[in-house]
Amino acid sequence: MLTKSEEEILDLLWTENKPMTSSDIVNLSVNRTWKKSYIHLLINSMLKKEVIKIDGFVKTTKNYARTFVPVLTREEYIIKQFTESADFNKGSKADLFAALIDETDDPKIIDELEKILQRKKEELKH
Numbered sequence: 001m002l003t004k005s006e007e008e009i010l011d012l013l014w015t016e017n018k019p020m021t022s023s024d025i026v027n028l029s030v031n032r033t034w035k036k037s038y039i040h041l042l043i044n045s046m047l048k049k050e051v052i053k054i055d056g057f058v059k060t061t062k063n064y065a066r067t068f069v070p071v072l073t074r075e076e077y078i079i080k081q082f083t084e085s086a087d088f089n090k091g092s093k094a095d096l097f098a099a100l101i102d103e104t105d106d107p108k109i110i111d112e113l114e115k116i117l118q119r120k121k122e123e124l125k126h
Contacts, residue, residue, distance in 0.1 A: 001081055006046050008032070014074050019055040019067035043068060051077070 002010065009025055016028065022039045026032075034042070046052045046068075055069040072080065082088060082096065104110060 001084065002046070002049065002051065003042075005032075005034070005042055006049075006051070009042060009046065010051060010070055010077065011074075013052065013068065013070045019069050021058060021060070021065040021067055023060070023065065025068075 008029065012025060012028055013020060016024075020028075022036065022043055025043075026034055026036065026039055043052070047054070051071055052068045053071050055067045057064040058067055070077075083093075101110070101113065104113075
């Protein structure tokens, strides 16, 4: 999947919730001392892994810079990590859902989950 540095970039993109240039990422990564050449390697790797995409371009002082956004939500990424692990088998999905539901103590969330399940059942019928 992703390296620790790539995950940190993805987390920053989720947190900021806006398209960002590589310079934005470097400037907002205060705990990191990434050099421009390294950030470009990380971004190119993430583009190749299809976890981020180019959203557009913004004018900088002399040039244009690409802006990036995540392809997956935080939740989709977590599920992808789980389902692509070597220990996962298709039969584990029901156990995963059951464990998540067991952690839920809000009746409104249970109601929403029931609606989502019903909508998915209808979708699969067609």
